[in-house]
Amino acid sequence: MTKFWWKLLGIFFVLHSIIGGLLFEVPHLPILNESIRNLYFHVPMWFAMILIFLLSVIHSIRYLRTGNQLYDYKAVESINVGVFFGILGLTTGMIWANYTWGEPWSNDPKQNGSAITMLLYMAYLVLRSSIDEEQKRARISAVYNVFAFPVMIVLLFILPRMTDSLHPGNGGNPGFNSYDLDASMRGIFYPAVIGWILLAVWITQLRYRYRVVFDKLQ
Amino acid sequence: MARQAKVILYLIRKELLLEWRSRYAINGLLLYAIACVFICYLSFKRIDPLAWNALFWIILLFAAVNAVAKSFMLEKRERFLYYYQVAAPSAVILSKISYNALLMVLLSGICFFFYSVVLHNPVQDLPYYLLSIFVGAVSLSSVLTMVSGIAAKANNSATLMTVLSFPVMTPVLLLLIRLSKNAMDGLDRSVSTDELLALGAINAIVLAVSLVLFPYLWRD
16 A cells, blocks of 8 residues: 555546546636536646656666666656657547637647657657667667757747647637636646546556566566 | 867868868758759749748758768768767767858858749848848757767668657747748848747757767767
8 A cells, every 4th residue: 555555546536537527517618618628638648748758858867877778668668658648638639629629730839849749759769669789779769868858848838838829728718727617627637637647657667567577588 | 178179170170171072962962952942943933932931941951951961970980989089079069060050051051042043032131031041050950960960870871860850850940930931021120039039049958968968979
């Protein structure tokens, strides 16, 4: 119980966000209407992705400092999980945009930025598979990972702020802070973010352990 | 510090000398850029200003990838071992970035001249447009130099260079297109301050990260 309490917490929060997110009362705002519930599912994906990528950069820096192969495994598995969450974030966003904006892709700076972020990290995976020698692969992909991180920050946080975005809360659109009933929404949203982050960390941990065992058996 | 600067200058001179001796790479690049421009002219014939600007940067993007990709591929392993003995890694990467910036400024200048000769030039604020080209050449080379170093360590494949560099370059390219479009439309110069600041910040970050990471990259 002392070691796996956070996994139970993650499961509880995610279940809470699914049940509460679909059933509880939400404020009725123009444009958004009932689709506002997507906040509970779409936004936590990005929180989880960014945190997991941050963890992978930390592991890559630790690899470069120590040369310990295990850090490289942690970094690559973090990126695998981060890309997965990014794809989930893009998909949930596109389904939502199809109903709210009228089309799945509408040249929104945040959409474009996150799509390029996916390309950035998929390039990392391609780079890894192009190098055979294990140590060299670990070192060079760690260098690329650290190099890519500031680019991701620019893509997701700086460029969207330089132009108007269609996203709720940007460019005069109704957003999170303008809700009448925001207190009840926060009660589901914040636990959902924590729950999905914990779930992402858990998946990463499982994949990392699997990779270590797989490596030993070979 | 003074010694470091001397080493960097010496390395840049060495790059220029090597380039001048063979002249194969630089001529190839110029021909590549000019052929690109001409093919675009033949395919479009007439083009509206918005596409004119975007197309120019796309041509420069491909030219830049080709130009900078060479910077580490021509270096043999043995020569790197030699550099390792005589120069600090920061001097090597700084000299490469400066040399690539020089090359890109030259290349984009010639490209721009030829581009505006064949495809009618709609630019209204020419000095500011030239400034945006200069900033663009420097930014593209500073971002691409590190990527080419990474790609060169991984089997030198041209595909890998493109795959790695395109996503990394997109933020810079988007800002450059916005900056140069403002200059093309002849907007007030204060409108573009944000873009210039952002480009400067990106360059500073890229330079700092390259200086920190390059030592890990080049030692085998």
